[in-house]
Amino acid sequence: MKNPIALLLLILSFQFSFAQIPIIETPLKGGDYQVSNNVVLQKLSYDVKITGNISTTIATMVFRNNTSRIMEGRLTFPLPEGVSVSGYALDINGKLRNAVPVEKAKAKEVFESIEKRNVDPGILEKVEGNNFRTRIYPINPNSERTVQITYNQILKKVENNLQYYLPLDYTSAIPNFNLKTSVFEKINTPKLEEKPDGSFDFVKNGNVWVAEISKSNYKTTGNLKINLPQNENESSVLMQKASGNNFYFLANVPVNSISKAKKMPETLGIIWDNSLSGLQRDHAKEFELLDEYFKAAKNITVQLAFINNEFEERKTFKINNGNWQELKTYLNNVNYDGGTDFSQLKNLNVDEYLLFSDGLSSFGDFNFNFNKPVYTIVSSPKANFSQLKFISLKSGGELLNIHQNHPNQEVRKLLFQNLKFLGIKDNHNLAEVYPKLPQNAEDNLVITGISDTDETSVNLLFGYGNTPVVEKMIFLNSKESTTKDWDISKFWAQKKISELELFEDVNKEEINNLGKQFGIATNNTSLIVMENVQDYARYEILPPAELRKEYDVMMKSGADLRDKRMTDLMKQAENMTENLKKWWNTEFKNEKKYPQPKSKIILNDSVRTQNIEEMVVYSSDADYSSSPPPPPSVDRVTENESRAELQEVVVQGYTRSESRRQTASASRTVSSEITMSRPNANVLNVMEGKIGGVNVSIAKGKITTIDVKSDQEYMKSFEKLNTAESIYAEYLIQRKNYLQTPSYYLDISKILFQAKDKKLGLKVLSSVADLDIENEELYKLLYYKLKEQNINDKQVWISKKILDWRPMDPQSYRDYALALEDDGKPQEALDYLYQILTKSYTQELANRDDGIEETIIMELNSLISRNKGKLNLSKINPKLIADLPVNIRVVLNWNKDNTDIDLWVTDPNGEKCMYSHKQTAIGGRLSDDFTGGFGPEQFLLKKAIKGKYKIETNFFGENQVSISGPTAILAEIYINYATGKQERKLVVFQKQKKSKEGNGDGVLIGEFEF
Known part of the structure; x- marks a missing residue:
């Protein structure tokens, strides 16, 4: 229990x-x-x-x-x-x-x-x-x-x-x-x-x-x-003694910068980030910058484009004598919605660009080459400076930080060609001097590096473009500038890391080493x-x-204190494969059920009477060489009843010990007695075929999914709306009250998808990505809905981000692999699925996810059987390969750790397969019960009998509440899984207010009918 x-x-x-x-x-x-x-x-x-x-x-x-x-x-x-x-x-x-x-x-x-x-x-x-x-x-x-x-x-x-x-x-x-x-x-x-x-x-x-x-x-x-106050002509130098004869130094160098007027562009492209996160930018400062710019530019043509989850070219404006009121009015009425996808950026036919954004691309990677200089403008405290600097540096523009600096000061970068620091003259006493990349001198320059002597000079080179025209010298003298109170090495490391992060992919290892050595995040x-x-x-x-x-x-004592990591997942997978094969080869028979009398259950020396037929705990490792008896569903003990860890259950002369699974492996230790079932005429007629030499039954059935309707108050405003345009207009009106509520975007996107407007549905859904930074719960919710809508490229991107953030979770590899499979990349999908079984895990996380190999084995073999001869299996353990087609498969996934959600499947005989009754008379099989973590839980039935099957979920314990809102569920429902006739339907929903934890009432999400 x-x-x-x-x-x-x-x-x-x-x-x-x-x-x-x-x-x-x-x-x-x-x-x-x-x-x-x-x-x-x-x-x-x-x-x-x-x-x-x-x-x-x-x-x-x-x-x-x-x-x-x-x-x-x-x-x-x-x-x-x-x-x-x-x-x-x-x-x-x-x-x-x-x-x-x-x-x-x-x-x-x-x-x-x-x-x-x-x-x-x-x-x-x-x-x-x-x-x-x-x-x-x-x-x-x-x-x-x-x-x-x-x-x-x-x-x-x-x-x-x-x-x-x-x-x-x-x-x-x-x-x-x-x-x-x-x-x-x-x-x-x-x-x-x-x-x-x-x-x-x-x-x-x-x-x-x-x-x-x-x-x-x-x-x-x-x-x-x-x-x-600063002396305009005096450099200030700080030095810190390091190991050997080395010194870290940091110098503040005033520069009398003489700027040259820049040729103004005739056409200007303004790319305005109108994603949901654009609401957080300081638009007043942005308008102030544009006001100063147009005063100087006077007459210019502006092409306006928007970037959110897509790129939209909007309108062309003629600015005459600095009057940009029409453009300002247009920008003042922008709707901010959708995620941010820099992969959608496109070139315009202009001389220069201004990109107004926080640089946080939440729905796609930047992988674009601008054909003209791009000046990136930051007005938000939450920004990806490295991304925006990279765009500017690569295109020949500059970053304007109007959040930290006044727009009147930053606008000079748009109007003048400023003196740039280009580097230093060679000096064998100096190493690792930063900045290495050219940058604006901006009236003062900060130089930091390492000197192998206590006294030397540094020759700084400045110029316009790439040609040095000005040289300035500063002197390093440890006797005059050494400080014991300041850790200059951290400033040096921070400066270097900031530059390395512009090209993070190639500098990842060095950034990691610097962070560890100098204690910098x-x-x-x-x-x-x-x-x-x-x-x-x-x-x-x-x-x-x-x-x-x-x-x-x-560490010297030799005591084995190191983390005992879980590395034998492959052995468990081999055992699970054998177990699944035994189950698959077992011939389960349907038997007719008759009413049973009441039985007594002894719990902690007290006597309770329940209307049950049997209560048997089945082990997922049991030998299924014969069919078990068909006990009905058993509801959980309610919260106010006994919670003893070990309880004696007396049923029809048999004694079963059932203990709550403190770790995932504990449930496997309980043995079960199996009896043969009587045959019954109520057997489904099926088509027989072969896959890889294995006889396969392909049942004629259908899946009906249930629309789990949201019971949120705002849904009443959308009940009578029947066009996508009216739904979207109402969404924008209501949004101010639910701006940080993920459920709102999920629910309204669902309505829009149902109204057959995929474009608006995706825009609203993608807004979830802009609600928080690196939030795997929100991204899993996004992944579920993208999978449901068959938006494959984005589900691949979203699941890869989750994997990058959480490589310690097997579910991250599985989600990414299944997204790759949906996107038509079975070999990559197979490789990532297999990685789950070859990785090591901490004992705590291994306990949390123990039993996941049962789901992985089914998915590995499904990939292999449906792509015969197309996959490289040289790295796959042959002991894991088995043809295991089934008539029914259901998989339940959820987006939060520390959460316990159950899968229930009730067959036409009324027998419920659930956590406490994992094997049914007709051969239904439920995987291990996940009482924490992200799941998944899986139900399998090799041969379906005629009739209806009911699929339910039960929120037994949602033990985590966060900004992502109620727990989200993805149910994957299949008939004829791993055959050439496989059908799949998906159900995505969040826990509703009326659903109470552990109340024994399931949420109906679908039905099979054969």
Whole structure:
């Protein structure tokens, strides 16, 4: 019997830009979601240190869980261009513990493995763009957790000042707020252009200027913006001693840049990203930039195109004497909808392009060559700077960051040919100097590198185009500029990583090595904290300094503490193949059923009477050489009844021990007694054929799928609408109330698909991809619906993204393989399916997914049997190959971890195949019960009998609530599977409000009729 997890695991999704209180989503009664104060930001402290042109910011956040449930927190936040997290700490036993760098995929796998043991882990990873996510577990009921994040930043020059900026415009009061800012070795007083309130001001303390504030229930009235006067002709250099005779250096070089007026284009292409994420851009700043541009351009022709999940050329505008009001009005009335697919970009017949976007291509990869310069414009804090820089660099344009810089300043890149830094003259004392790529000097330049001497010079080359015309020299002298208080190596590593990430595919290994060596979160490296030293030893992760001694002792002791990874999946697959062959070769007979009297069931010394015929637990490894008796369905014990792990069941003189499957393998240990069934005349007439020499029965039947209708309130607004245009118009009206609700997009896309408008349906559906960054639950939901609609190229792309994010899950390989199969690539599909059986898994994740090989074996052999002679089988274990065609196959998949959903199939005799009754009299067979993870669960029946079969799902335990909304299900329903006459139908839906967990009532999703 199943035992539901007592405490709901609530995933808190924070969208946090160091400028707003985190938004936390919690469930309402019935499954809706709302912003809640159940978990609050109890304390926020900033410690800011500035010297020269660099700064280090340490943000310490204390979150309080005011609920009675254990929660996992997810905090997502963007950082400025070129900035990365270089420090992360989590409180362990009341003390902050620093994180250590680990490969991204391994860090996520280790985190989730430890989490399943209810031990305290924390992880920080870089997600797409310059966005970062930390996951914290657990946040215990009525308790607090502390997170500390550190990042280093090179200050930007604004007019004659270096400027430090920290956004503090919070929408709600903070119970405890602290801010301390220290500026080192400045002769002039730092100027506060903006400050949190009137009491915040600088005071000289030795050679340090200090400003601080400490408030309770504090609502800030302004941001923090500090201007530091700069000597226009004086370079500032910082150096840090490294191993050997090496020094890291960082130099701020003022450049008196003389700009040349650029020839203005006659035709301009504006590509406006009007995907759903476009709503988050600062359009006021974008319009300000265009206003300044057209004032200078005066007379120009503009071709406007939109990019969302498709590319649309819209309209041509004539700008006369700088008047662009018609274009501005048009852009002000844009509808933002759909995902972002940069693979759809096309060339226009223009001289230059302006691309307004956040660069986050959520629905396709950029794989396009522009034929003219592209200037990319960023106005959003959440942006993929690397992607946009790459587009500009490759096309000959530039990146304009109007989120961090004023549009009046950035517009100069469109109007003038600016002096560029081209590199340095050869100097054998210098190595790894960055930037290596040409870039605008922009009145000041930051150079960083490694010197193998304590004193040398650096000759910098500047020019227009690729020809040097200006040379400037700076001097490195460790006696004058060495600092012990600042880790210049991290600034150097961050600068190098930022440039390498422009060409990430070829630089992945080097980025990974830099991230691990310097403790910086990158696209390939995450930062992880674990509770005890045994876990560092188990997963062979070098711990922070305070645990190093104990770790070394453990590793030297020779004790086998390493993770005992699951590597024998192939052996299990071989055994499963033999088991399936035995089952397939068993001749099951149908027998007529008669009513049975009531029987007594003894549970924990108490007597309960139920109307049952038999209760037998069947092992998936049992010898099915003869047919079992036909017990009917047995409902689960309700939550308020006994949850004992071992219960004695007395049925018709037989005793069966049934224990809840604590691990996936436990259910296999129960033996079963099998008796022969009587033959019955009610046998289906079938066509007999052969596949590979095996006799195959091809039944004449049909599949009827049930439309699981959404019971959301907004559906009432669409009941009487019968055209795609009216549905879409109403969708846009209603959307403002459901902007962050994935179910809304799923439900409305379904209506549009049913209205036969695939284009609008896909646009609405693809919006799900823009709701969050690197969210596998949302992408699985997308994958399910794309598969249902036979949009094969996109289901391949979406499933590959999930695989990239979660290579530790066998389901990721399976989903990608099945997408490849749908897309007509059976060999690739076979190769990825087979990888599932050759990989290794942590013990926790192996336990979660134990039994998945039964589903994989069926799919491997189906691919092979339907592509005879077309596949290379040289790498496939021959012991796994078997022809196993069946009349009925049903597979249930879902999109969330820590979730228990059941598949029920009831045959024409009324016998229900389910988790507690996995073998039916006519040969129905159910795979292992997945009580956590993503499934899948599979039902097989070799020979169907005449009559109707009912397919149901039961939401036994949805133990995770997140931004992705209710759990989504994909049901794959087949007749004549793995034969030449195979038919498939798919059902996709999300859990409805009226569906209650573990209530014994299934949701009808389909029927077979033979």
